[in-house]
Amino acid sequence: MPQAVTNVFQRIGRVIAGFSLAQRTIAIIGVAVLALGIVALSSWLTRPTYTPLFSGMSASDANAVVEQLRSSSVPYELADGGATVLVPEKDVYDQRLAAASAGLPGASSGGYSLLDKMGVTTSEFQQSVTFKRAIEGELAATISSIKGVTAASVQLAIPEESVFVSETVDPTASVFVETSGNSTLSPKQVEAIVHLTSAAVSGMKPENVAVVDQSGQTLSAAGVGTTGGIDQQASDYEARVTANVQQMLDTVVGPGNAKVTVVAEIDHSVNERVEETYTPAEGAPPLTEQTRTDTQNGSSSNAGVLGPDNIAVPSAGGDGTSESTETSKTNAVNKSTQSTSTPAGSLLRQSVSVAVDAGAGGDLSTAQLSDLVETAAGIDTDRGDSIAVELVAFNQTSSEAAQAALQAAKDAEGAERQAALLNTVIIAAAIAIPLLAGLAALIMRARRRRGADTEFEELFGARPPALSALDAGATAAIDQAPTTPLAFLETTPDPEPEPDPEPAQVSLERRRAEIDSLTRQDPKRTADLLRTLIDDRQQV
Known part of the structure; x- marks a missing residue:
């Protein structure tokens, strides 16, 4: 070893030998922390970057792909609840080729691929059933690609065609969706699923599509649409009107000094009305015109009037001529036909009741408050709407108890935060001091x-x-x-x-x-x- 290096080590040894016990302890801790930092940094720098190999796979396909990776000794990670498989970026293309050679992920057994398996001896019934299954598979695959949907199943009820119009039945569909985690689909997503399904089948109306999720919640009911039913419409309307009136009263009498209750009656029936209006066409010539004239010529005698003792009174004779004319015209007219269809869910009537704290009402009268509430709620007396406004003394016991409980909860939460902060400070002080x-x-x-x-x-x-x-x-x-x-x-x-x-x-x-x-x-x-x-x- 060179003399210079030996001198350096000897100098370091002399310096270390001159350390006290505390200095040696601090030096050992510092060296250990530095070594751990170097190991962690090198591990982070050498960690491979993972890239999706396949995504949106079913559980069976993901299991087959994972087994393929294990047999190849390739590290992998799972994401999106096991639907996505991640591998190191350098192995992506090689593993995709290896999976393709092994037939992974497996091809879908539904959709239009079912039509490829039909032979020349297939009956007409088998053809219709297979075609329906193919449409169901394609719809399920398309719906599964929507964000938030992990799996979907579609069942179609397509009636047989009939030459009798009176016997025509509209097709219906039921869609089952499974969402990721505990999430739910938004109304726009449900509406998209309904319209996508109805547009895929000829003659299907959007209101004939039912959508249900994995929790059994009806997202779109058949015959109603995506609004969630008549009861849901009534609840939404009542909540909206209540919020409008409550916001107005909170501004006038202060928050917590008024209580609003709205009850809405919704029409459950579907009404259709056809109105035809005929108006004359001014300046238009008649479509057809027919004139008939009758003329009678000859003599006639007037019969006498029987007198007393049934002795006829002679009458004078004379010539008589009669003529009659009859004209028939068919004129052009304007015809206007208006067809109105009113779906279920229209508002029949509503009732609004308001209770205002007498102590907060001030100089406001019941009539003034009624006018304000009537305008805010959109009351229509011709429709049968009713409104009731009363100034009453509120019972503040429950509100005071709730306020005290809320304040106690806030104090307890603050005490917990302070205790946690104090514990942290004590631990830090025990280490730092x-x-x-x-x-x-x-x-x-x-x-x-x-x-x-x-x-x-x-x-x-x-x-x-x-x-x-x-x-x-x-x-x-x-x-x-x-x-x-x-x-x-x-x-x-x-x-x-x-x-x-x-x-x-x-x-x-x-x-x-x-x-x-x-x-x-x-x-x-x-x-x-x-x-x-x-x-x-x-x-x-």
Whole structure:
């Protein structure tokens, strides 16, 4: 090994050997943390990037793909509830080719692929049933691709065609969807499923499609549509009107001082009305015109009137002519036909009842409040709507109890947060205080050692050979080192002055004089400095 490297290691060894117990503990902890950080960083940097191999697979296909990856010893991860398989990015294309060669994922057994298996001897009934199954499979696959839908099943009820119009029956469909997790489909998604299904079958109306999810909730009822039924329509209308009136009253009398109840009656029947209107066509010639004239010529005598005793009174005779004319015209007319279909769910009537706290009503009268509520709720008296507004004294016991319970819950939550924060602070302090105390002790010890060295040098000049031997680890040199008597310990009389001392000797004499003066003024401090310096050197 080169000498330079050996010197570096020896120097490091000497530095470590000079560490105290606390310094060695901190150094070991630091090295361990650094090693763990290096391992974690290298693990994160060398972790492969995973890319989807296949997504949207069924459970059976995902299981087959996972078995294929295990046999190939390729790491993988599952996502989207097992419907997506992730593999390292470098292995994506190789594993796709390997899965394709193994026939994975399996081809769908439904859809129009069923028609490929039909032979020439297939009966007409088998053809119709297979065609219906193919449409059901294609619809199920399409619905399953909607976001939030993991699986779908479609059942179609297509009646046989009939030459009799009166016997025509509309086709219907039922759709079962399974959503991911506990999520539910939005109304727009349900409407999209309904229209997608109805458009795939000739003659199917959207209201004849029923949609149900895995929890048994009816998302679209047959004959009603995607609104969720008449009861749901009534509930939505009542909630909307209640919110409008409540918002207005909260602004007028203050929040919590009014209670609104709305009851709506919804028509469950479907009404169809056909209205035909005929109007004359002005300026148009008649379509047909027919005139008939009858003329009669000849003599006639007027019969007499029977007189008394049945004696006829003679009448005068004369010639008579009669003529009659009859005209028939067929005129052009305008015909207007208007067909109106009213689905179920129209509002028949509604009733609104409002109770206002008498203490919060102020100078407002019942008539004023009734006018406000009538306008906000859209009351129509011709339709049979009714409204009732009363000023009453509210019972505040339950509200006060609820407010007290809410405040207690808030206080308890705040106390829990404070307790959690206090526990965190205590744990952090329990960890930080010993570390800070150890660090402060090391710093103070280092400063103390440097201060002792400085004061010793200021007091006694150069370090004695015995202390230098302690620094080098040579304890045996202490006994062999010559001793130098200190100036302040000598009791002999002052020597005679020597002529012209050298500058170094003058400086040494001045320092010894200062030491002598300090020793005489503060002997305790001098002893403490010597004791501290000797204790530090003995620990080394």
